[in-house]
Amino acid sequence: MRESLSTSRGAAPTRRDVAKGSGKDRAEPVTADDLDMISGGVWSRPGFLVRRLHQIHYAMFFEECEEGGITPVQFGVLTVLARNPWLDQTAIGYEVGLDRTTAADVIKRLEEKGYLERRINPEDKRSRQAAVTEKGAAIMAELQESMARAQKRLLQPLSPRDQKLFMSLLVELVEANNQYGRAALRSL
Amino acid sequence: MRESLSTSRGAAPTRRDVAKGSGKDRAEPVTADDLDMISGGVWSRPGFLVRRLHQIHYAMFFEECEEGGITPVQFGVLTVLARNPWLDQTAIGYEVGLDRTTAADVIKRLEEKGYLERRINPEDKRSRQAAVTEKGAAIMAELQESMARAQKRLLQPLSPRDQKLFMSLLVELVEANNQYGRAALRSL
Numbered sequence: 175m176r177e178s179l180s181t182s183r184g185a186a187p188t189r190r191d192v193a194k195g196s197g198k199d200r201a202e203p204v205t206a207d208d209l210d211m212i213s214g215g216v217w218s219r220p221g222f223l224v225r226r227l228h229q230i231h232y233a234m235f236f237e238e239c240e241e242g243g244i245t246p247v248q249f250g251v252l253t254v255l256a257r258n259p260w261l262d263q264t265a266i267g268y269e270v271g272l273d274r275t276t277a278a279d280v281i282k283r284l285e286e287k288g289y290l291e292r293r294i295n296p297e298d299k300r301s302r303q304a305a306v307t308e309k310g311a312a313i314m315a316e317l318q319e320s321m322a323r324a325q326k327r328l329l330q331p332l333s334p335r336d337q338k339l340f341m342s343l344l345v346e347l348v349e350a351n352n353q354y355g356r357a358a359l360r361s362l
Numbered sequence: 363m364r365e366s367l368s369t370s371r372g373a374a375p376t377r378r379d380v381a382k383g384s385g386k387d388r389a390e391p392v393t394a395d396d397l398d399m400i401s402g403g404v405w406s407r408p409g410f411l412v413r414r415l416h417q418i419h420y421a422m423f424f425e426e427c428e429e430g431g432i433t434p435v436q437f438g439v440l441t442v443l444a445r446n447p448w449l450d451q452t453a454i455g456y457e458v459g460l461d462r463t464t465a466a467d468v469i470k471r472l473e474e475k476g477y478l479e480r481r482i483n484p485e486d487k488r489s490r491q492a493a494v495t496e497k498g499a500a501i502m503a504e505l506q507e508s509m510a511r512a513q514k515r516l517l518q519p520l521s522p523r524d525q526k527l528f529m530s531l532l533v534e535l536v537e538a539n540n541q542y543g544r545a546a547l548r549s550l
Contacts, residue, residue, distance in 0.1 A: 216458065220529060221516060228409075231409040331534060331537075
């Protein structure tokens with residue numbers, strides 16, 4: 175079900191099978207051929223593919239959980255807190271993959287929705303902790319199935335065996351690199 | 363090199379091996395145990411892991427390409443255009459995984475930097491096309507190695523064989539789901 179241009183992956187850099195439109199009236203623009211680089215195109219780059227798969231998951235999550243008014247990251251924060259009540263905000267951010275500012279922001283939004291309560295850490299006044307409320311637990315219960323469906327759909331194209339394989343490689347990669355990258359990901 | 367809390371993956375939902383701080387003076391908050399759900403935690407969710415790996419790639423890309431002042435998405439747009447000169451904006455967005463508005467925005471930024479030139483499609487006044495300039499080609503050439511290093515580092519924790527396997531599963535998943543998810547990914 176490949177839908178991208180035939181040149182977008184796998185093609186040798188010398189191929190140019192996309193019509194160049196009517197560029198003839200202008201100076202010929204620089205192409206990969208001229209540079210002898212960008213050999214595989216974006217589809218040869220794990221970073222590109224991982225970003226696309228991330229986008230695909232977001233789209234599926236919102237399709238499945240539309241009525242919930244909650245994002246995958248918010249669901250992740252609720253999940254971590256349901257398992258670790260009164261975790262402090264820094265640790266929540268670490269667990270879910272958010273920098274300090276973004277974690278505080280997401281937690282505040284969840285509190286405004288009534289899904290979390292926050293308090294000052296009784297043992298350290300500088301630290302803030304959070305826990306899931308009854309209302310938060312209810313929305314999690316309500317959305318649990320839809321969320322699981324979104325996860326399932328993401329891997330559906332693979333055989334059950336390959337799904338397991340993919341998950342184990344994914345876990346290995348994230349574990350090994352877990353110290354990296356908790357920024358807000360907003361740069362385009 | 364796992365650095366997350368021991369409860370953050372794999373643990374049975376009944377385990378509670380994170381200290382609950384001093385929550386005893388408040389009503390006991392709702393936990394996963396009470397709900398009998400969220401069984402595997404975030405680490406059992408492909409969507410979570412893919413998002414983390416995406417973040418990790420961004421961090422590595424910016425570490426490697428810091429001096430370039432360019433984002434992975436911008437590099438992707440340049441790559442697609444170097445291979446497909448005078449592609450129109452809608453197709454660029456499709457190839458790189460951007461909705462129409464975001465694609466226009468990214469292309470505008472690249473034009474402002476002098477890396478792209480734009481024109482109106484001579485065959486369709488409503489469509490805008492872009493191509494890489496000499497300056498754009500130069501920045502690509504300059505950053506090519508750093509970009510490749512970021513890609514390589516992302517998969518480095520796996521054996522060469524597993525890297526190939528992971529890439530092929532990733533391609534399979536993105537191809538099969540390629541119609542999904544070209545939104546801006548800004549929701550947290």
